Amino acid sequence: MRFPEYYAQAKRPVVSFEVFPPKDEPGLERLKQTIPELLALKPDFMTCTYGAGGSTRDKTIQIANFIQATHGMVTGCHLTCVGSSRAQLEEILNQMHAAGVRNIVALRGDPPKGETKFTPAPDGLAYGSELVEFIRDWEKQRGHEPLGLAVGGYPEKHFDAPDLATDLANLKRKVETGSDVVITQLFFDNAEYHRFVESARAIGIKAPIAAGLLPVLSTKQIKRIAGLCGSRIPDALQKELDAAGDDDAKAEAIGVRWCRAQVEDLLRHGVQGLHFYVLNRASHVKKILEGLR
Numbered sequence: 097m098r099f100p101e102y103y104a105q106a107k108r109p110v111v112s113f114e115v116f117p118p119k120d121e122p123g124l125e126r127l128k129q130t131i132p133e134l135l136a137l138k139p140d141f142m143t144c145t146y147g148a149g150g151s152t153r154d155k156t157i158q159i160a161n162f163i164q165a166t167h168g169m170v171t172g173c174h175l176t177c178v179g180s181s182r183a184q185l186e187e188i189l190n191q192m193h194a195a196g197v198r199n200i201v202a203l204r205g206d207p208p209k210g211e212t213k214f215t216p217a218p219d220g221l222a223y224g225s226e227l228v229e230f231i232r233d234w235e236k237q238r239g240h241e242p243l244g245l246a247v248g249g250y251p252e253k254h255f256d257a258p259d260l261a262t263d264l265a266n267l268k269r270k271v272e273t274g275s276d277v278v279i280t281q282l283f284f285d286n287a288e289y290h291r292f293v294e295s296a297r298a299i300g301i302k303a304p305i306a307a308g309l310l311p312v313l314s315t316k317q318i319k320r321i322a323g324l325c326g327s328r329i330p331d332a333l334q335k336e337l338d339a340a341g342d343d344d345a346k347a348e349a350i351g352v353r354w355c356r357a358q359v360e361d362l363l364r365h366g367v368q369g370l371h372f373y374v375l376n377r378a379s380h381v382k383k384i385l386e387g388l389r
């Protein structure tokens with residue numbers, strides 16, 4: 097199935113899990129063992145990220161293929177424009193398609209380490225919207241059925257955007273060029289998400305907007321991730337995490353409680369999709385979803 101088909105079903109919300117390609121073989125083995133635990137939580141589909149600069153390209157495809165072939169669970173590949181020319185993107189799309197991938201999360205990507213400004217690769221693409229357009233053209237040229245396409249949305253505004261209105265206008269372009277679904281950057285304050293969805297609807301963005309949720313696993317880790325993503329940690333959460341300090345078990349318990357409260361509020365508001373950044377672990381997501389599915 098393709099992304100839009102899940103969201104078209106009457107059953108709400110669509111639940112998806114995002115994993116990342118581990119750095120080494122033991123990590124890959126651990127992920128393979130975790131997949132059945134994740135699947136026991138009955139997500140609708142999964143996605144696998146694409147490492148910075150395309151560093152994990154083969155592993156991304158390998159993992160998506162493994163989950164689909166071994167477990168029969170639809171898994172989309174993330175794809176970024178970083179470091180790839182149009183010809184290379186075409187080659188990657190061919191590989192993904194040949195591996196049975198029918199869903200893609202299409203992204204611009206971040207500048208490589210040490211660089212602050214995103215520069216497209218020679219004969220490459222500059223924006224997520226260009227990648228969406230490129231994929232839609234590629235499908236037509238090959239005579240393929242349309243892929244399911246998702247793009248990123250930023251409730252707290254993307255780093256590079258001067259303001260939320262400009263960022264939303266750019267998001268609208270991504271949807272108009274052919275994306276089926278928007279998945280948001282992680283956020284810890286639901287008010288940001290609700291405002292974002294309202295503003296998106298007000299300018300005519302009709303695509304489903306899945307809420308991106310990252311349950312905290314440790315105080316140090318969340319500071320780093322939130323800093324990279326530009327996601328604000330609310331004072332109340334920060335206070336609790338400061339008190340937990342280096343005690344990861346305590347931080348995780350706080351993260352589970354916080355995320356569970358976010359989910360309950362989102363469900364009350366009729367959220368269309370819950371996309372969990374599961375960080376290749378299952379036990380915390382299990383606690384969050386317990387009794388809700």
Ligand code: FAD
Binds near residue numbers: 279
């Ligand atoms: P774009 O939509 O291209 O936007 C980037 C900036 O350009 C924004 O400020 C936007 O307002 C502006 N902009 C867009 N179009 C125009 C235009 N035509 N003219 C002027 N300005 C414009 N990164 C990875 O490396 N690998 C992953 O697997 C990955 N997965 C992700 C999954 C999700 C759900 C999300 C939300 C993000 C993910 N990221 C990933 C991070 C993402 O690559 C970065 O956030 C990146 O900086 C932006 O990508 P984008 O496609 O959203 O950018």
